Amino acid sequence: MNTPVAFSLPQRVLHWLTAGLVFFNLLIPDGMEEWNRSIKRTGSATADQVGSANIHAYVGITILILVVLRLVLRFIQGVPPSSPLEPAIFRAVAKIAHVLLYGLLIAMPVTGMAAYYLGYDGAGDVHADILKVALWALIAGHVLGALTHQFYWKTNVLRRMTAG
Ligand code: HEM
Ligand code: HEM
Numbered sequence: 001m002n003t004p005v006a007f008s009l010p011q012r013v014l015h016w017l018t019a020g021l022v023f024f025n026l027l028i029p030d031g032m033e034e035w036n037r038s039i040k041r042t043g044s045a046t047a048d049q050v051g052s053a054n055i056h057a058y059v060g061i062t063i064l065i066l067v068v069l070r071l072v073l074r075f076i077q078g079v080p081p082s083s084p085l086e087p088a089i090f091r092a093v094a095k096i097a098h099v100l101l102y103g104l105l106i107a108m109p110v111t112g113m114a115a116y117y118l119g120y121d122g123a124g125d126v127h128a129d130i131l132k133v134a135l136w137a138l139i140a141g142h143v144l145g146a147l148t149h150q151f152y153w154k155t156n157v158l159r160r161m162t163a164g
Contacts, residue, residue, distance in 0.1 A: 006164040008077050014070045015161055018105070021063050025056055025108075026136065032056035032116075036124065057116055064109035067102065083155040090145070097142055104135045 007015070031052025038045040045053070082091040108131050115124030149157035 003078055004080055006080055006160045008073070009164065011070065011073055011077065011079075012161055012164060014066055014073070018063055018066045018070070021059050021066070022105070022135075022139075025059050025063070026132070029056055036115075053116070057112065060109045060112050063105060067105045071102065080160055083149070083153070083157065085153050085155045086149065094145055097138060097145065100134075101138050101142065104131060104138065107131055108135060 031049070035045045035049045035053035038049055082094065086094075108127060111123040111127035111131060114120040115127055146157060146161075149155045
């Protein structure tokens with residue numbers, strides 16, 4: 001595998017596009033929640049409710065497609081090595097966090113689709129209660145880690161994912 005000095009332009013665009021869509025679905029799941037409440041209470045939903053829920057569903061499925069694309073690019077193009085200025089233990093933690101983030105970005109849409117299209121309530125509970133909280137926690141750690149890099153270890157890590 002290659003060892004580039006920064007993430008490629010497509011990798012950077014995909015990172016920020018994915019981040020934007022993930023925040024959208026995390027912060028505004030209202031249409032899907034209303035559809036879910038209606039289905040549980042009455043067994044049906046109005047066309048408007050389905051329309052709003054579909055926005056959450058399609059954004060989530062787009063995230064899944066983008067993540068698969070990212071993993072393919074990662075495999076083909078490689079990623080820059082972690083900075084030697086950063087303590088080894090934190091480099092290991094960052095690696096594990098990235099693997100978990102990728103895992104959650106796949107597990108969220110898969111459990112969501114199982115609940116929405118196949119009616120598996122258990123998958124919906126995992127999606128809405130466990131995975132959602134885990135994703136928020138990882139994103140918080142991820143952002144905190146990136147800022148620590150940038151301003152404490154001064155490794156200029158943000159540049160690798162922005163200007164390149
Ligand atoms: C929903 C929000 C986000 C998700 C799901 C996410 C996910 C990821 C993942 C999976 C990677 C690993 C890339 C790889 O090695 O293939 C990564 C890298 C990175 N992310 Fe995020 N990210 C998010 C938001 C942010 C934000 C808000 C920042 C800015 C503080 C940020 C800064 C970075 C940086 C600097 C890297 C490169 C790390 C390195 O060079 O090793 N991310 N992100
Ligand atoms: C990374 C992508 C996704 C994220 C971040 C996300 C996020 C969320 C959030 C924050 C909630 C509200 C949880 C709550 O507080 O009650 C939710 C609920 C839900 N989402 Fe997603 N979602 C994603 C993808 C999907 C997809 C692709 C589908 C279906 C095609 C879907 C279907 C659902 C359903 C059915 C619920 C209601 C579950 C329940 O409460 O039992 N989600 N999602």
